[in-house]
Amino acid sequence: MTVRQYYATRAGCVVVLFLVIAASGKAQTSQPVDSFQAQVKQYCATCHNDRLRTAGVSFDGLNLSKVGDNSALLERVLRKVKTGQMPPAGMPRPDAKRTADFGNWLEAALDADAAARPNPGHPGVHRLNRAEYGNAIRDIFALDVEAGSQLPVDDSGYGFDNIGDVLSVSPALLDRYLSVGRKVARLAVGDPGMKPVEEVFEPRHELNRGVAPAVPARAEWMSEDLPFNSAGGLSVDYYFPVDAEYVIRIRTGVANSPTNPKAVEVRLPMKAGPHTVGVTFPKESLKLESTAPPDRQAAGFVSSMRPEASSAGMDLRVDGVRVKRFAPETDATRPPPLLDVGILGPYNATGKGDTPSREKIFVCHPASKAEEPGCARKILAGLSRRAYRRPVTDSDIEPLIELYQSAREKGDFEYGIEKAIQAMLVSPDFLFRVEADPAAGASRNGVHRISDVELASRLSFFLWSSIPDDTLLALAEKSKLSDPTVLAQQVNRMLDDPKSSEFVSNFAGQWLQIRNLPTVRPDPVVFADFDESLRYSMQRETELFFESILRENHSVLDLLTANYTFLNERLAVHYGVPNIYGSQFRRVVLTDPNRDGLMGQSSILTVTSPPNRTSVVQRGKWILDNLLGEPPAPPPPNVPSLDATTKGARKLTLREAMELHRANPACAGCHRNMDPLGFALENYNGIGEWRSKDDDSAIDASGKLPDGTKFDGPGGLTEVLATARRDQFVSTVTSKVLTYGLGRGVEYYDMPAIRAIMRKTESNQYRLRDLILAVVTSEPFQMRRSAD
Amino acid sequence: MFLTNKHLNRRTILRGVGAALALPVLDAMAPALLRGSAAAPNVRLGFVYVPNGIIASGWTPTGEGAGFAFNSTMKALEPFRDQTMVLSGLAQINGRSFGDGGGDHARAGASWLTGVHPKKTEGADLRAGVSADQVAARQLAGQTQFASLEIGVEAPSLAGGCDSGYSCAYTNTVSWRSPTTPNPMEVSPRVLFERLFGEGDSTDAASRMQSFQEQRSILDFVSGAVTRLESKIGSGDRRKLGEYLEAIRDVERRIQKAEEQNATMTMPAMERPASAPEDFVSHARLMLDLMVIAYQADLTRVASFMLAREGSNRSYREIGISDGHHNCTHHQGDPEKIARTIAINTHHVDQFAYLVNKLRSTPDGDGTLLDHSMLLYGSSLSDGNQHTHVDLPVALVGGGCGKLKSGRHVKYPSETPMTNLLLAMLDKAGVRTEKLGDSTGELEHLSDL
Secondary structure (H helix, E strand, O other), X not given: OOHHHHHHHHHHHHHHHHHHHHHHHOOOOOHHHHHHHHHHHHHOOOOOOOOOOHHHXXXXXXXXXXXXXXXXXXXXXXXXXXXXXXXXXXXOOOOHHHHHHHHHHHHHHHHHHHHHOOOOOOOOOEEOOHHHHHHHHHHHHOOOOOHHHHOOOOOOEOOEOOOOOXXXXXXXXXXXXXXXXXXXXXXXXXXXXXXXXXXXXXXXOOHHHOOOOOOOOOOOEOOOOOOOOEEEEEEXXXXXXXXXXXXXXXXXXXXXXXXXXXXXXXXXXXXXXEEXXXXXXXXXXXXXXXXXXXXXXXXXXXXXXXXXXXXXXXXXEEOOEEEEEEOOOXXXXXXXXXXXXXXXXXXXXXXXOOOHHHHHHOOOOOOOHHHHHHHHHHHHHHHHHHHHOOOOOHHHHHHHHHHHXXXXXXXXXXXXXXXXXXXXXXXXXXXXXXXXOOOOOOOEOOEEEOOHHHHHHHHHHHHOOOOOOHHHHHHHHOOOOOOHHHHHHHHHHHHHOHHHHHHHHHHHHHHOXXXXXXXXXXXXXXXXXXXXXXXXXXXXXXXXXXXXXXXXXXXXXXXHHOXXXXXXXXXXXXXXXXXXXXXXXXXXXXXXXXXXXXXXXXXXXXXXXXXXXXXXXXXXXXHHHHOOOXXXXXXXXXXXXXXXXXXXXXXXXXXXXXXXXXXXXXXXHHHHHHHHHHHOOOOEOOOOOEOOEEOOXXXXXXXXXXXXXXXXXXXXXXXXXXXXXXXXXXXHHHHHHHHHHHOOOOOHHHHHHHHHHHHHHHOOOOEHHHHHHHHHOOHHHHEEEOOO | OOOOHHHOOOEEXXXXXXXXXXXXXXXXXXXXXXXXXXXXXXXXXXXXXXXXXXXXXXXXXXXXXXXXXXXXXXXHHHHHHHHEEEEEEEEOHHHOOOOOOOOHHHHHHHHOOOOOOOOOOOOOOOOOOOOHHHHHHHHHEOOEOOOXXXXXXXXXXXXXOOEOOEOOHHHHOOOEEEOOEEOXXXXXXXXXXXXXXXXXXXXXXXXXXXXXHHHHHHHHHHHHHHHHHHOOOOHHHOHHHHHHHHHHHHHHHHHHHHHHHHOOOOOOOOOOOOOOOOOHHHHHHHHHHHHHHHHHOOOOOEEEEXXXXXXXXXXXXXXXXXXXXXXXXXXXXXXXXXXXXXHHHHHHHXXXXXXXXXHHOOEEOOEEOOOOEEEEEEOOOOOOOOOOOOOOOEEEEOXXXXXXXXXXXXXXXEEEEHHHHHHHHHHHOOOOOOOXXXXXXXXXXXXOO
């Protein structure tokens, strides 16, 4: 939609609003409605009538002067008309202007009806998902131990795992809450009586090597927490529960091999709290990497990724400082493979230590027993306010005090607090997000604006996947958060906060499906180059790219068209981009337009490929599902076999085989939409490398959509998506953000809000942060329908 | 730009250090209290699911009755032939679309133990039916610590949809606690172990008792909190809190049972498992081991087990197949893909045979655990290529406490409801129920010729 069209629509909206109101007043019908009614009868009702009910839809008896009575159906009609899918090609259709007029009129009428009778939906009771649970623990107790990873993986719906209706509760889950709550409370308070345990960390495995017994030594820099000139090894953030001695045991070699793994141990005094423990193999020199020929064809390059470097030994580092160097084995030509690193302890505990968690919890220290009850109350009131995300009352605190007291009788003051915390973490007030209905009479048509405190939670779970911080909660408690200026400031502050990287990994990770990258298993025979480093780099590229669009507030269209990305050496080799050295990611301006935007990123190209080849169908479906919001129907169950996969002696090309497939009318309906999109990406192989041939056949990446739109290759596809299909793309992104933000599926009654968000953000090219703010200020986000 | 090292794929293993962390598993010599008495041994029910159908040409035995011969897929069950029944002709008609369009995998998973046509939804108003394992769990609750266990090998997908238009809940589980509450499958051996036997740093009876009391007081607190919260919200919103209350009652029952059995719990010889092994076979066997131990210690009498999620596209590289399972099943007549699918089907049965063997080598009362088990093995599709919901592959394994006449291949009229079999299994396990999904009565000929 151009700006001019936009104003035309807005003007039309005012006129139509008048007409709708007039029409709904009395039987006095107006001209446009009559003509559109006739248009529907002439072009639509020939198939969609009571007799045929094509696709289950009938327009017999439809009264366009009362759009509000049929908004579910008419939203579908609007979508089909606006995207040119109906009437279908080959059937009589009105001219372009009449089609557009009808679409604009219908849109305005639906919007006007929604404005008069808003339906913001009714989000039910919402259990925290595992990411939210873990982040909440981190934020309440300054305890970043990824507590959520100990909970079962949540079911998802609408493509996201934060959908309230799908997040169910079971005895097994409650068992986990009890167990994890206990561990968290104990870690947060600190317990010198803790028995020693061993936790073992293993380096990233070469999953792709299947069942191969030997893990090849990694000669790359493995972590941003390790020195540049190091190779292999691993780095872990470990939470040391108390001040004590810990044994760090490093095993090298190959498990279950005749030559048993070698173990070395160091016993270290450690202060309680989080520390980084790194084990690495420093390189003698950087020569191999820095002199690597940039030409990826050069054989020498590959070896620079896995140099037969002589090692200076093995370093153990704590918080970035080397604490011990183990001498290399004399006959070692390459670093021994690191098997695992174990942390054992605590031994000879000297105290609970001075951890950030304890600082956060113990806001007072009773000097005498008489001071204890008051201090306990203060501590528990503060913690429960954060955990329950709202002001707390005596009825919240008293039961916690009771638990504290009964535990205090068995142990000391801190033990009492620990037990009360343990219970708090299983409280429904912590685990469930609950929004209250207002007192009878306080809502209009069963619809009300949610409270500031409820808004604070919606915001923080949306942008941080966590609880509100003190600033947000304090503003909400003073009823200032709903002030539009304050709200906008807060949204910006929250997006600037590092915690918003959760939005990147949870929203973008699921929307673009790159969260599936850790589980893809490309065939090592077909894709011998694929390794763990590449897997990691692919995912990181897309995350950094999305993050840059978010932080710099670029247009969502830049997701498709941006001419920059983030690369490290491994990925640059993969893409054939020269002169990028080292494992560090950096922003790179692309000279090859084929890598522009998301469609050129190997993360997406890999998650949409089967293990051993490409699939135009999967890629086409991914675009329809996630970029165009037109999920194709699944294949009919009884797919006839592809009888002829060979033509004479020659094997059919993929395109020929797919064309044969499309000759079947049962398949054609969807495949003519899906396949052309997928074919445009055929120059990328199953792990996103560029290729010009597939099985000796030259690749033809041209395609034509059913509406006649033609394009060639990824660049051509991207252009179509960003221009001809721009509105559809933006609408899909908006709808995905709204789904994620609300934690429920987007329904027909949300479409007016989606259109309003698009209108609001259009003048500034749909910048991502603007779009997020528009979602936050939209009716479905700000309001709520009471339970029926 | 904020860099976190979250991407480091770290795997954490908790290992016991010294005797302090020895594990409270039952001794191989089970105490008399927990052993099924010789007069009336307790039937263990197991429901083992494989996704994407099983190719009939490899599965269906030749011949009928006692004279049948196993086909290639089921070869691994040959040693247990006398305690195996292959049942042909059963169907889950409610897995069909009935106008709901695509989504046969979701409907297959959701109908397998419920016999109910699931509601097509991505999330809002999720609905199937109570599954057979949960009917049993409800009636047997209180006899063992765990009313039921739900165990899986494949974690839910981390992103994207599952089957078109259906929430992933329908494909992630076959166990439905209520028509609106799917039970998640536990895939972590360590979590399952800790759930069964506690967390391990308090092993003597006295400290276990103290931990039970502590859990009780927390659950009392939580019940109170739920009640207070319920009063603040509309009645339409109370369902989820109701589910939470039910979970609380269930855990309370478990604690009560555990307290009763506390004095007789002794230390056994299974090492606390690490995090999930990367390879399928080790992972599956570890989970099956835990299932056997739970039966053996009489911690539960009902378990459902999914060797993979319905619709799973896992690649079984350990048997030389790098293409995904689901991809293979849509073979469209390609003989190579058919062969691969049969190989996967066989691979799955091999794991099941491991379970059966383990049960047979575990003494229980006057016989073995296998004598006292009734294990259903199968898929809710027959032909994964065409998504057929009839002629399902079904095997019933175990002695069923003498209530089955095994060692046969029985053919039923086409489209006989599989729920009739479920009803009959429940009845033989002493669980009375009138109807399950589309059942029309108990399946005949399980204990006669």
